[in-house]
Amino acid sequence: MAQNLYGPRVRMGNWNEDVYLEEELMKDFLEKRDKGQLLIQRNRRLKENLLRQMQLSISEDGCIHYGDKVMLVNPDHPETETALFLGGDLSLCVTPDEVKTHLSDELEVPCGLSAAPAMVPVGRNTFIILSADRDAVGQVLRYGQNFCLGITGGFEDKMLYLSSDHRTLLKSSKRSWLQEVYLTDEVSYLSSWQAAFPDPQLRLEYEGFPVPANAKILINHCHTNRGLAAHRHLFLRTYFGKEAEVAAHTYLDSHRVEKPKNHWMLVTGDPRKDSSTMLDLPTPGAEDSRALDRAADPGAQ
Template identity: 80%
Template sequence: MVTGTLTQPACREASSGLTETGDRRMAQNLYGPGVRMGNWNEDVYLEEELMKDFLEKRDKGELLIQRNRRLKEKLLRPMQLSISEDGYVHSGDKVMLMNLDHPETEADLFLRGDLSLCLTPDEIRAYLTDEFEVPCGLSAAPTKIPVGRNTFIILSADGEASGQVLRYGQSFRLGMTEGSEDKMLYLSSDHRTLLRSSKRSWLQEVYLTDEVSYLNCWQAAFPDPQLRLEYEGFPILANARVLISHCHTGRGLAVHRHLLLRTCFGKEAEVAAHTYLDSYRVERPRNHWVLVTGSPRKASPTMLDLPKPPAEDTCALEQAAHLGAQ
């Protein structure tokens, strides 16, 4: 019976073949420009050019991490809101547009909390240049701290002097300074077209532009439709719910909490111009906004952070009624 065996020369040949294969694999991992084999000179020059280009961009501040840092420093710079002494909103006041927390009945997954209207530039375009490319996008972020990207200035569309009380039904503009006081961006909107619409809902787009036109004009209305005509021409209370509608198209400013956008600041809700009505022809909470002013107390930046008085606190009223019953 003959069995398969390897002779001594064959064993040497097989072992040498395995050794050559292992050496070849080690050579693939160890060889580099420093070994000076093959096109080592070209690789050295290429690494030197890459390092030179990196240092040049770093000195000029053109690296992506440097642009990202400057972008966030510009948009997240702290701002001081105007303090209302008489309880009303005036032209020239710095305010925040806040959509208060409410449950979304049409979707299971949505963004909770108080959402403020914020400037959201295109991330790729912002990294290519230090200046914002207009028109700029908008979104609603879950923040109540006044910063550069969510602080708006109320401007009168009639050319009235700063300091006049803003009234229901009066046309006004909402402006935002883009890092400097010289350039102003205005909240604008226009009819939906095939080339321009909101990103997720495909409804009427809301954006910021530096052109002054009738597309920048907005109006505030009282939320209760039964008292809307009676409040026409009355001063607008600060930190109270209002409806903000576009003068040119008649659409109301709305927040889509169930439609999220990916921004350089995280996930935020989409903002569009559309009026949502319930079965009673009443605007839904999506269209409700609050013009938030500053707080005179140093501990709280806005009036929303102040505790409610006992007369308006429902929990305090329930506790008082329970104690009275006992």
């Protein structure tokens, strides 16, 4: 049968069937809208949760504790290997798949990760320091201790854990083809990490010492002994724009020292301002530094 080029109001061909079909489509649309199942409604809810502002934990003693809410930040450093790179401080963020994002209003597992220049604590970049022992909440995290990094993504009923595993032919990072880092809802040894001191000559001496907040550390995967790394020169086209790839790989220079790609900071909140981090504090100038030194040493002239 030839296609009807006119609308259902024009009484030609199977106009009655076209009228009923249009009514059924409208009824289905209204039913999905009332239940909140439209794609635009699902995307809006997912985006609102991921971009919901969060409050980071405040470290009173300058150390990281189990149960703290922190941001994982790769400090700014110039890339000498290539001229095209993503500059500035980069935070570890949840990056859902673009196709799965349009089909569900929840985070699908496994979920991807990326490094983005987003320094405001929101649902997609606020992680929780977790321990296998529930009684360890509030205790100080120390170098060499196993811990997990969980994230809710702005949702209250679902926790995902930062995990990794050995690279295979079917499972690797998208751009560098190295060991993949992802989020999953299962807690296992694949989701265990350790903090290490950046200087290899003092690493053994610092074993067992508290992990400082807002300071450079190394985050190594326990199962594969690979360091968490941010690839500033490898870009990903994500749901939130251009961001950098994150993988598990240890980069060493000629002195067998980890490169800045493996440097991370566990950033805590600013006690003087909500929805702010300690990185937002202004850097004191030379005059301010001398004034602080004179205040600390009253006998100095």
